[in-house]
Amino acid sequence: MSELKWIKDGSVTSPIGFRAAGISAGIKKNGRKDMALVVSDCDADGAATFTTNQIKAAPVKLSMQHIKGGIIRAVILNSGNANACTGLQGIADAKTMTEETARLLSLKPRQVLVCSTGRIGVPMPIDTVRRGIAKLAKKLAVDNGHNAAKAIMTTDTFPKEAAVSVTVLGKRIVIGAMAKGAGMIHPNMATMLACVTTDAAVEPSALRQALAEAVDLSFNRISVDGDTSTNDTVVLMANGLAGNALLTAAHPDFAKFRTALLALLKKLARMIIEDGEKITRVIDLRICGAASAADAKRIAEAIARSPLVKSSWCGGDPNWGRLMDVAGYSGAKIREELVDIYYDGVQAVKGGIASPTPLAKVKRVTAKPAFTIKIDLHLGRGDYSLLVNDLTEAYVTFNKGE
Amino acid sequence: MSELKWIKDGSVTSPIGFRAAGISAGIKKNGRKDMALVVSDCDADGAATFTTNQIKAAPVKLSMQHIKGGIIRAVILNSGNANACTGLQGIADAKTMTEETARLLSLKPRQVLVCSTGRIGVPMPIDTVRRGIAKLAKKLAVDNGHNAAKAIMTTDTFPKEAAVSVTVLGKRIVIGAMAKGAGMIHPNMATMLACVTTDAAVEPSALRQALAEAVDLSFNRISVDGDTSTNDTVVLMANGLAGNALLTAAHPDFAKFRTALLALLKKLARMIIEDGEKITRVIDLRICGAASAADAKRIAEAIARSPLVKSSWCGGDPNWGRLMDVAGYSGAKIREELVDIYYDGVQAVKGGIASPTPLAKVKRVTAKPAFTIKIDLHLGRGDYSLLVNDLTEAYVTFNKGE
Numbered sequence: 082m083s084e085l086k087w088i089k090d091g092s093v094t095s096p097i098g099f100r101a102a103g104i105s106a107g108i109k110k111n112g113r114k115d116m117a118l119v120v121s122d123c124d125a126d127g128a129a130t131f132t133t134n135q136i137k138a139a140p141v142k143l144s145m146q147h148i149k150g151g152i153i154r155a156v157i158l159n160s161g162n163a164n165a166c167t168g169l170q171g172i173a174d175a176k177t178m179t180e181e182t183a184r185l186l187s188l189k190p191r192q193v194l195v196c197s198t199g200r201i202g203v204p205m206p207i208d209t210v211r212r213g214i215a216k217l218a219k220k221l222a223v224d225n226g227h228n229a230a231k232a233i234m235t236t237d238t239f240p241k242e243a244a245v246s247v248t249v250l251g252k253r254i255v256i257g258a259m260a261k262g263a264g265m266i267h268p269n270m271a272t273m274l275a276c277v278t279t280d281a282a283v284e285p286s287a288l289r290q291a292l293a294e295a296v297d298l299s300f301n302r303i304s305v306d307g308d309t310s311t312n313d314t315v316v317l318m319a320n321g322l323a324g325n326a327l328l329t330a331a332h333p334d335f336a337k338f339r340t341a342l343l344a345l346l347k348k349l350a351r352m353i354i355e356d357g358e359k360i361t362r363v364i365d366l367r368i369c370g371a372a373s374a375a376d377a378k379r380i381a382e383a384i385a386r387s388p389l390v391k392s393s394w395c396g397g398d399p400n401w402g403r404l405m406d407v408a409g410y411s412g413a414k415i416r417e418e419l420v421d422i423y424y425d426g427v428q429a430v431k432g433g434i435a436s437p438t439p440l441a442k443v444k445r446v447t448a449k450p451a452f453t454i455k456i457d458l459h460l461g462r463g464d465y466s467l468l469v470n471d472l473t474e475a476y477v478t479f480n481k482g483e
Numbered sequence: 484m485s486e487l488k489w490i491k492d493g494s495v496t497s498p499i500g501f502r503a504a505g506i507s508a509g510i511k512k513n514g515r516k517d518m519a520l521v522v523s524d525c526d527a528d529g530a531a532t533f534t535t536n537q538i539k540a541a542p543v544k545l546s547m548q549h550i551k552g553g554i555i556r557a558v559i560l561n562s563g564n565a566n567a568c569t570g571l572q573g574i575a576d577a578k579t580m581t582e583e584t585a586r587l588l589s590l591k592p593r594q595v596l597v598c599s600t601g602r603i604g605v606p607m608p609i610d611t612v613r614r615g616i617a618k619l620a621k622k623l624a625v626d627n628g629h630n631a632a633k634a635i636m637t638t639d640t641f642p643k644e645a646a647v648s649v650t651v652l653g654k655r656i657v658i659g660a661m662a663k664g665a666g667m668i669h670p671n672m673a674t675m676l677a678c679v680t681t682d683a684a685v686e687p688s689a690l691r692q693a694l695a696e697a698v699d700l701s702f703n704r705i706s707v708d709g710d711t712s713t714n715d716t717v718v719l720m721a722n723g724l725a726g727n728a729l730l731t732a733a734h735p736d737f738a739k740f741r742t743a744l745l746a747l748l749k750k751l752a753r754m755i756i757e758d759g760e761k762i763t764r765v766i767d768l769r770i771c772g773a774a775s776a777a778d779a780k781r782i783a784e785a786i787a788r789s790p791l792v793k794s795s796w797c798g799g800d801p802n803w804g805r806l807m808d809v810a811g812y813s814g815a816k817i818r819e820e821l822v823d824i825y826y827d828g829v830q831a832v833k834g835g836i837a838s839p840t841p842l843a844k845v846k847r848v849t850a851k852p853a854f855t856i857k858i859d860l861h862l863g864r865g866d867y868s869l870l871v872n873d874l875t876e877a878y879v880t881f882n883k884g885e
Contacts, residue, residue, distance in 0.1 A: 136811030136819050136835075166807050166819070168836040201804025202837050309812040386788055388874065389882055398884020402603025405568050409538030410711040417538050417568070433538075434570040435604050472790065474876035480791055482800020 084248055085341050088255065091244025092226025095257040096280035098122040098322035102220035103232030106213025108161035108199070108206060114232035116210070117158040118217040119276050120186060125318035126285045127153030128292040129194065132313035138165035139175040140195040141312060147179065147191050151285060153318050154192040156276050157182045157217075159210060160235050160261070162199040165311040174205040181211055185218040196274045196314045198235060198261060230259040233274055236479075237262050241352040247341040249334040252325035254281035258345050262305070262353030273300055275315040275349060281338060282321030287330035291339045292317045299346035303468045304385035305357040315346075354468045359475035362394050363468065365453040371463030376413035380456065381467040383411035391472035399443040401429050404456060419459040425452045486650055487743050490657065493646025494628025497659040498682035500524040500724035504622035505634030508615025510563035510601070510608060516634035518612070520619040521678050522557040522588060527720035528687045529555030530694040531596065534715035540567035541577040542597040543714060549581065549593050553687060555720050556594040558678050559584045559619075561612060562637050562663070564601040567713040576607040583613055587620040598676045598716045600637060600663060632661040635676055638881075639664050643754040649743040651736040654727035656683035660747050664707070664755030675702060677717040677751060683740060684723030689732035693741045694719045701748035705870045706787035707759040717748075756870045761877035764796050765870065767855040773865030778815035782858065783869040785813035793874035801845040803831050806858060821861040827854045 094101050101119045108115040129148045131141050147153070157178050164171050179193040197205075220228075230240035244257035260275035283291070296315050321327075328335055354363055366384060371377035384390055387407050393400040401422050408415050422430035424446040428438055446452050496503050503521045510517040531550045533543050549555070559580050566573050581595040599607075622630075632642035646659035662677035685693070698717050723729075730737055756765055768786060773779035786792055789809050795802040803824050810817050824832035826848040830840055848854050 134808065134811040135817050136807050163804070166804055166832075166836055168820070168834070200802075201807060202832075309808075311808050311811060388790060388878070392879045392882035393884050395879060396883025400602075400884060402565070402568055405538050405603065406536065406711075406713050409536040409713060415537050418570070430568075430604075432570070434568055472879055474879045476790070477794045477797060477874055477876045477879060480794035481798025482795050482802060 085344055086246045088244040088246055091257055092242045093119050093229060093257045093259050093276055093278045094223050094226035095244035096255040096278050098280055098320050099278045100221040100223050101225045101229035102217045102222065103225065103228030103230065104213060104216050104220060106216065107209045108159055114228065115159055115161040116213040116217055117229035117232035118155060118182065118221060119229055119278065120155040120221055121318050121320040123320055123322065124152045125154065125320035126151060126283065126288055128289040128317045130293060130296045130315045132310055134309050134311050136166065136311050138163050138197060138312040139167055139171035140164055140197045141314060142172065143175040143179065144194040144196070144314060147194055150191045152192055153194055154188045155182055155186060156194045156196065156316050157214065158196040158233050158274065158276065160198050160233050162197060162203055162205055163201045163312050164197040164205050166202040167204055170204060174207045177207055178210060178214065181214045185215065194316050196316070198233065198274055198312055201311060226257065226259070233259065233261040235261060236358070237356050239356060241349050241356070243345055243348050245341050245345045247337050249281060249328055249337055250325040250332070252323050254279060254323040254325055256281070256342055256345050258349055260349040260353060262356050273310065273313045273353065275300065277315065277317040279317070279319045280321065280323035281319055282323065282325050282327045283319050283338065284327055284329045287328065287335060288317065288319055290330060291342050294339065295343040295346045298343055299350040302466060303350045303354050304382070305354065305470060351468060354470055357470040359473050359479050360470035361450065361473055362471040363451040364394060364470065365466065366469055367453065367455045367466045368458070369455065369464045370458040370460055372414040372461040373463040374465055375463070377463040377465035379413040380408050380411045381465050383407045385467055385469045388472055394471035395473050397444065397448040399424060399429055399440065399447040408456065414460060415458060416460060421457045421459065423455040487746060488648045490646040490648055493659055494644045495521050495631060495659045495661050495678055495680045496625050496628035497646035498657040498680050500682055500722050501680045502623040502625050503627045503631040504619045504624065505627065505630030505632070506615060506618050506622060508618065509611045510561055516630065517561055517563045518615040518619055519560040519631035519634035520557060520584065520623060521631055521680065522623055523720050523722040525722055525724065526554045527556065527722035528685065528690055529553060530691040530719045532695060532698045532717045534712055536711050536713050538568065538713050540565050540599060540714040541569055541573035542566055542599045543716060544574065545577040545581065546596040546598070546716060549596055552593045554594055555596055556590045557584055557588060558596045558598065558718050559616065560598040560635050560676065560678065562600050562635050564599060564605055564607050565603045565714050566599040566607050568604040569606055572606060576609045579609055580612060580616065583616045587617065596718050598718070600635065600676055600714055603713060628659065628661070635661065635663040637663060638760070639758050641758060643751050643758070645747055645750050647743050647747045649739050651683060651730055651740055652727040652734070654725050656681060656725040656727055658683070658744055658747050660751055662751040662755060664758050675712065675715045675755065677702065679717065679719040681719070681721045682723065682725035683721055684725065684727050684729045685721050685740065686729055686731045689730065689737060690719065690721055692732060693744055696741065697745040697748045700745055701752040704868060705752050705756045706784070707756065707872060753870060756872055759872040761875050761881050762872035763852065763875055764873040765853045766796060766872065767868065768871055769855065769857045769868045771857065771866045772860040772862055774816040774863040775865040776867055777865070779865040779867035781815040782810050782813045783867050785809045787869055787871045790874055796849070796873035797875050799846065799850040801826060801831055801842065801849040810858065816862060817860060818862065823859045823861065825857040
């Protein structure tokens with residue numbers, strides 16, 4: 082079977098040739114860590130995915146240009162300020178961050194990516210940030226991955242990081258990653274950032290393909306509140322220091338790399354959902370039997386946006402009528418009399434109406450902190466899964482503002 | 484100017500020739516009123532609009548057939564059970580409701596429409612309903628409009644009814660209406676039902692046109708939680724007893740009828756929003772300067788669905804970054820650097836970034852229980868308005884389930 086191995090206390094510095102740092106620069110008023118730096122000791126092939134939001138934060142705009150250069154040596158990250166909707170000054174500030182990082186590490190600015198998360202529309206305290214970068218450069222170390230993961234947290238309640246190893250082309254390679262999820266220091270966007278490192282040598286186009294695919298099946302399959310942020314960024318650096326012969330998309334071992342990368346990003350995506358803002362339940366939602374995959378996705382995403390459905394999950398109420406209702410208005414093709422709904426395999430709806438299963442049995446499932454919901458439309462082969470959570474009173478309190 | 488006059492204590496029985504009743508039949512366990520009947524003394528031209536949800540409740544399916552007959556004499560309504568996702572038995576039960584009403588009033592079943600609201604997926608207690616219809620038939624009276632309005636309430640905190648008069652073709656005509664909004668006896672769908680009556684004589688196709696237009700600009704311009712119910716229905720009966728010559732769409736006075744009908748439905752729509760589940764603020768949201776009306780609508784509806792935006796309204800926090808973010812992912816065309824945002828005319832965003840207005844001044848607006856937000860995209864002439872409310876902790880508690 083798979084030789085995939087999880088590394089104990091894994092982080093972005095688990096692969097060979099990566100150093101990191103995480104410090105408190107003073108962007109956050111409460112003194113918590115707010116800046117991180119991840120650096121590869123030698124040239125690394127870069128790949129990245131960015132938010133699809135038309136309004137992109139300044140660091141996203143700049144990083145989208147820099148990634149075109151192909152070689153990435155460092156990623157500078159901050160929490161406490163999104164540097165979004167900040168106009169030309171915001172772009173200048175993001176540039177300063179890459180230039181300052183490059184200067185201190187003797188790199189070209191173009192080899193540095195920048196990621197920010199925090200409140201939108203507030204100017205960057207750029208002098209504070211500049212001093213933070215100087216401090217980070219001094220603290221770079223191979224055992225500092227955990228501090229970097231802590232420094233990108235906003236109101237995440239735990240750091241999200243892991244590393245996995247697998248053998249490709251006869252060499253053991255390692256992939257490490259850190260991510261931040263749905264949280265805010267000031268009430269803010271649910272920004273998702275992730276930085277992935279690997280010592281594998283992977284042909285650049287294969288690397289981009291593997292990242293795009295893994296992001297689509299992990300971070301793009303979670304929903305906390307249906308809001309797509311201005312700042313979402315996932316960066317991957319591959320420095321080749323594991324010493325494997327260059328892995329191409331055509332090689333049989335490429336599947337092993339893809340599987341390991343996907344497993345790692347899925348692990349982090351689940352951590353993000355489990356640490357969703359003030360949630361009490363995690364639901365593995367699957368729509369199958371849809372007329373098309375696009376239809377299955379429509380229903381899953383409409384359910385993930387419904388405050389009525391998500392409130393009932395909070396209360397442990399198997400109110401399947403709300404699922405039927407959302408499926409009906411989602412825009413997907415549906416035939417009411419064919420719909421079956423299961424909670425952890427227990428059938429609640431059969432042919433569009435209540436199944437003979439006693440409601441108490443379904444309630445025992447919905448009372449649990451984590452369960453699956455499967456909606457089978459019996460129309461075709463369209464299939465889509467999404468990891469979601471409930472809507473709680475505390476979420477509203479948390480996001481009300483100062 | 485307009486000679487439109489609001490009628491004191493107006494109801495569905497304000498127009499000539501309508502009787503109504505509202506009683507407790509026992510569908511609701513708490514003894515509150517749960518069945519209503521509205522009857523025209525003579526043949527009335529009917530018009531109706533129904534939910535666009537693909538999953539339609541049994542009463543909706545049946546009423547969609549009956550309205551094709553053109554002549555409607557009565558509408559039988561119940562709260563406490565939606566009769567949705569109830570299969571063939573649900574259809575049979577809805578038929579029983581129209582047949583029983585027709586039998587007692589010496590009408591044809593086809594001249595009766597039926598509306599239900601309540602929890603989805605629960606069989607109708609049809610014997611209780613049958614006894615309720617018998618009781619309603621005995622209580623029909625011209626001064627019973629208010630009781631009918633009370634009987635369609637679920638967790639609405641006040642009944643929603645009004646009546647307006649206007650002179651067309653030299654005769655004073657009256658339009659009355661009752662509606663129910665977003666509430667639930669058992670946690671349930673936010674179903675919207677409305678019954679409109681008029682003694683005007685209006686050419687049937689003009690009547691349908693006027694209703695469709697008025698519904699589009701009133702009930703279709705409000706959003707409590709973004710969920711479109713399986714049961715939404717608006718019915719209009721016009722019996723011509725005011726004695727005006729038949730009003731056609733081509734006649735200059737048709738505009739007066741349309742204006743009066745629209746004013747009435749807008750009044751009821753605002754009542755529904757003001758009585759939205761556990762809300763604390765009402766926001767008149769307007770998107771203008773969009774590349775198209777469809778784009779303006781996309782942004783307005785995405786904002787109405789965003790839990791982050793709606794939570795910040797609850798807290799009185801002018802977190803305009805969240806509005807920018809939603810506009811960016813809504814799918815509408817947008818140029819960040821052109822966007823202006825105003826709260827009650829106070830400019831918070833100018834050219835996509837914070838305006839020089841002190842934040843405290845914007846906060847004085849967002850602290851109010853009702854205010855306007857205007858987002859001007861400066862791209863074209865697309866314009867769309869929506870009446871929305873905030874998301875509160877109490878909404879979640881209310882919808883969590885038993």
